[in-house]
Amino acid sequence: MATQLTWLGHGTWSIATGGVHVLVDPFLDDSPTAPIKSGDVQADYILVSHGHFDHVADAAKIANRTGATVVSNFEICEWLAKQGVKKTEPMNLGGSIALPWGKVKLTLAHHSSVLPDGTPGGNPSGFLLSLPEGKVYLACDTGLFYDMKLIGEEGLALAVLPIGDRFTMGPDDALRAAKLLGAKRVVASHYGTWPPIAQDAAAWAARVEAEMKSKVDVLEPGGKIIL
Numbered sequence: 280m281a282t283q284l285t286w287l288g289h290g291t292w293s294i295a296t297g298g299v300h301v302l303v304d305p306f307l308d309d310s311p312t313a314p315i316k317s318g319d320v321q322a323d324y325i326l327v328s329h330g331h332f333d334h335v336a337d338a339a340k341i342a343n344r345t346g347a348t349v350v351s352n353f354e355i356c357e358w359l360a361k362q363g364v365k366k367t368e369p370m371n372l373g374g375s376i377a378l379p380w381g382k383v384k385l386t387l388a389h390h391s392s393v394l395p396d397g398t399p400g401g402n403p404s405g406f407l408l409s410l411p412e413g414k415v416y417l418a419c420d421t422g423l424f425y426d427m428k429l430i431g432e433e434g435l436a437l438a439v440l441p442i443g444d445r446f447t448m449g450p451d452d453a454l455r456a457a458k459l460l461g462a463k464r465v466v467a468s469h470y471g472t473w474p475p476i477a478q479d480a481a482a483w484a485a486r487v488e489a490e491m492k493s494k495v496d497v498l499e500p501g502g503k504i505i506l
Contacts, residue, residue: 281505282412284437287320288312288500289472290334290419292439296410297380299323303406303417304334305341312472314501317341324378327351328419329392330358330400333472339364350376350383354401358394372402382409386430388421390447412436412506416460420469423452427459435462436506441469442483443476450483457487466496466504 282296288310294301300321307313307320310333317337322345327335335355339362342349348366349359356367368376375384384407392400408415413436418427420441431438438460441447447469448456457465465487470478484495496504 282410282415284415284439284466284504284506286466286468286498286500286502286504287314290328290441290469292417292468293320293322294408294410294415299380301326301380302341302347304328304419305337306333306335307337309336310472312500318344321345322347324380325349326383326406326417327355327359328388328405328417329390329403330355330394330398331392331420332395334420335359335394335400342366350378352385352392352401352404354399355392355394358398358400372404375407381411383407384409386416386418387424387426388419389424390420390422407433410436410506413463415439415506416462417468418448418456420447423448423456425459427456431460431462435460437464437466437504438462439466439468442467442478442480443470443472444478445475447476450478450486453483454486454490457491457493461491462493464494464496464504466498 285293292303302322353369356369386405388403390403392403
């Protein structure tokens with residue numbers, strides 16, 4: 280079956296690919312926009328980009344329930360192991376790992392990373408996934424940076440970009456990011472969860488499509504993209 284990405288609100292994504300379920304930045308139980316809760320989500324692998332509560336909040340409980348393997352930086356993997364998580368794949372920026380369903384590379388992200396109990400969360404990251412249908416870049420929480428052009432040179436089937444502003448890129452910088460990346464398809468993330476990061480994703484999509492050849496998907500939480 281073709282790879283399918285489901286937006287679960289905020290920065291959380293579920294990716295069904297190669298017969299497995301990959302969960303990205305699980306924030307479900309306390310998210311006002313998540314269409315499902317942590318007890319209902321499927322996960323064989325969990326990718327955690329950084330330590331903030333709205334990206335790591337449900338990682339341990341889901342991993343402990345499902346037996347999923349967590350892929351993240353070394354510090355977050357160590358922190359989750361102390362919460363009972365049995366299987367982790369620790370990494371760091373620029374490193375990559377081949378997994379049964381595809382390759383994961385940790386990319387640069389300009390952000391911060393402190394875990395919910397105040398423990399330092401290591402370097403924040405994005406993810407470059409090499410999947411059967413092409414490469415998917417999840418920028419996760421980041422500001423604009425020019426090295427996105429290098430990521431784009433990988434040849435991207437899809438780029439997932441935050442547009443919420445205040446804590447990440449806003450619509451203007453996300454448009455510039457889309458141009459640097461040059462992905463065939465683009466989708467917005469990390470917006471609309473709370474009033475401070477409310478954005479008009481349809482208006483942003485229209486701007487991107489007016490200035491680029493990329494197709495932009497506009498989703499509601501629970502919406503899906505098929506690569």
